[in-house]
Amino acid sequence: MQAPSLTAQMAEFRAPPGTHDVLPPQSARWERLVALFARRAGRAGYQLVVTPVFEELAVFSRVGVETDVVRKEMYDFLDKGGRRLALRPEGTAPVVRAFVQHRPLTPFKAWYAAPSFRYERPQAGRYRQHHQLGVEALGTEDPELDVEVVTLAYEVCREVGLAGVTLLLNSLGDDACRPPYLGALAAYLAERAGQLCDEHRERAAANPLRVLDCKREACATATADAPRLLDNLCDACRQHFEQVTAGLSALGVPFTLAPRLVRGLDYYTRTTFELQSPALDAAQNALGGGGRYGRLAESLGGPPTPGIGFGVGVERILLAADHEGVFPPPASAVDVWVVDTTGGREATRLAHRLRTAGVACDRSFDGRSMKAQLKSADRAGARLAAIVGAHEAAAGTVTLKDLATGEQEEVPREDVAKLVEERLR
Numbered sequence: 001m002q003a004p005s006l007t008a009q010m011a012e013f014r015a016p017p018g019t020h021d022v023l024p025p026q027s028a029r030w031e032r033l034v035a036l037f038a039r040r041a042g043r044a045g046y047q048l049v050v051t052p053v054f055e056e057l058a059v060f061s062r063v064g065v066e067t068d069v070v071r072k073e074m075y076d077f078l079d080k081g082g083r084r085l086a087l088r089p090e091g092t093a094p095v096v097r098a099f100v101q102h103r104p105l106t107p108f109k110a111w112y113a114a115p116s117f118r119y120e121r122p123q124a125g126r127y128r129q130h131h132q133l134g135v136e137a138l139g140t141e142d143p144e145l146d147v148e149v150v151t152l153a154y155e156v157c158r159e160v161g162l163a164g165v166t167l168l169l170n171s172l173g174d175d176a177c178r179p180p181y182l183g184a185l186a187a188y189l190a191e192r193a194g195q196l197c198d199e200h201r202e203r204a205a206a207n208p209l210r211v212l213d214c215k216r217e218a219c220a221t222a223t224a225d226a227p228r229l230l231d232n233l234c235d236a237c238r239q240h241f242e243q244v245t246a247g248l249s250a251l252g253v254p255f256t257l258a259p260r261l262v263r264g265l266d267y268y269t270r271t272t273f274e275l276q277s278p279a280l281d282a283a284q285n286a287l288g289g290g291g292r293y294g295r296l297a298e299s300l301g302g303p304p305t306p307g308i309g310f311g312v313g314v315e316r317i318l319l320a321a322d323h324e325g326v327f328p329p330p331a332s333a334v335d336v337w338v339v340d341t342t343g344g345r346e347a348t349r350l351a352h353r354l355r356t357a358g359v360a361c362d363r364s365f366d367g368r369s370m371k372a373q374l375k376s377a378d379r380a381g382a383r384l385a386a387i388v389g390a391h392e393a394a395a396g397t398v399t400l401k402d403l404a405t406g407e408q409e410e411v412p413r414e415d416v417a418k419l420v421e422e423r424l425r
């Protein structure tokens with residue numbers, strides 16, 4: 001059998017399973033979402049932090065050796081220098097690692113837009129490379145910060161236009177109240193081990209909290225009357241939680257208490273929350289989530305520093321937006337199409353003039369006919385064509401054509417940017 005030609009082999013290339021390309025016009029929504037997030041976070045005093053896509057594996061082991069993210073899904077590898085590294089599965093540990101390394105002033109308020117990697121079974125809304133927008137705030141235990149962070153996450157979803165978002169809120173306690181609770185829960189589960197799903201029969205002792213979060217019928221039934229951490233918080237955690245709920249209520253942010261909300265990472269203490277959308281399937285209905293982490297900075301070698309943050313998934317938000325029919329891509333990428341039937345140099349000059357004046361414009365190449373250029377203008381969704389033919393080139397003018405009404409007007413070249421801006425207003 002003859003080997004396939006190189007060209008035939010190349011045609012087979014696809015983005016790897018669980019990854020995806022983002023092309024126009026969808027990429028314009030992506031860009032808008034990142035800008036919206038950056039604006040909201042910036043307005044609240046969070047500044048951009050960029051960390052490497054890979055870190056020492058141990059940085060991520062701290063998010064919890066018992067979590068799926070660490071046990072099963074890590075993209076870890078040995079580099080050529082024999083270092084054990086991993087692609088970032090989430091955004092919190094790297095920001096805290098950077099905080100510990102650089103020791104900025106507190107409170108330290110960071111936002112990020114970060115590709116994240118988890119070796120999961122690909123399905124709608126669940127990818128091996130996904131993208132998170134998130135914030136982390138370190139250096140204060142003040143529950144008013146929890147209110148700020150939770151509200152920011154909620155309002156980002158609302159600004160996208162998602163109407164059906166539910167904010168679930170829980171407290172996972174602290175080192176004082178969680179261990180005795182876990183003991184009581186483990187004992188409760190041990191009595192019902194036979195009724196749990198296969199996975200949790202094995203793992204209930206190692207991570208009893210996860211059983212509460214299990215979506216399988218067997219675990220849900222067996223834990224229906226399990227003790228709740230929310231009922232067993234110590235005084236300090238209870239007061240903290242009450243202040244968070246009171247703060248959210250004062251801002252009119254609606255939330256639902258979710259005593260079974262556990263979250264998939266081990267570093268959480270006290271406030272935890274998740275934003276869910278009814279537009280997404282139950283297996284991946286979380287648009288985002290977050291919470292407090294009391295010990296992460298310490299476990300990464302820093303001074304004890306409390307933190308709180310959240311991450312939302314860009315893909316999930318856009319998927320939910322699709323379902324709700326909100327946050328559409330913009331109708332056009334440019335406002336003006338420059339049409340030149342004299343060879344192309346006039347279009348170069350005019351496009352440059354317009355772009356310098358701040359007008360979004362594009363033009364055709366390859367000396368196409370007037371008809372073909374106007375067709376491109378239509379396809380791009382431009383509102384105006386700025387036309388230079390032999391007559392305009394000689395007269396030092398430009399013909400502005402409104403592409404919706406067909407109305408046109410010949411204007412002096414020096415005035416074109418000003419007049420275009422007026423027409424687009």
Ligand code: HAM
Pocket residue numbers: 089090091092093118120125126127128129130131132134135136264265286287288289290291292308309310311312313314315316
């Ligand atoms: P997480 O809940 O694991 O939390 O992920 C945050 C969000 O990222 C999820 O709600 C979801 O929208 C998105 N996401 C996660 N995995 C995937 C995937 N495989 N495919 C598509 N989207 C996904 C964290 O990562 C924490 N670092 C959040 C946090 C920040 N907690 C405190 N600070």
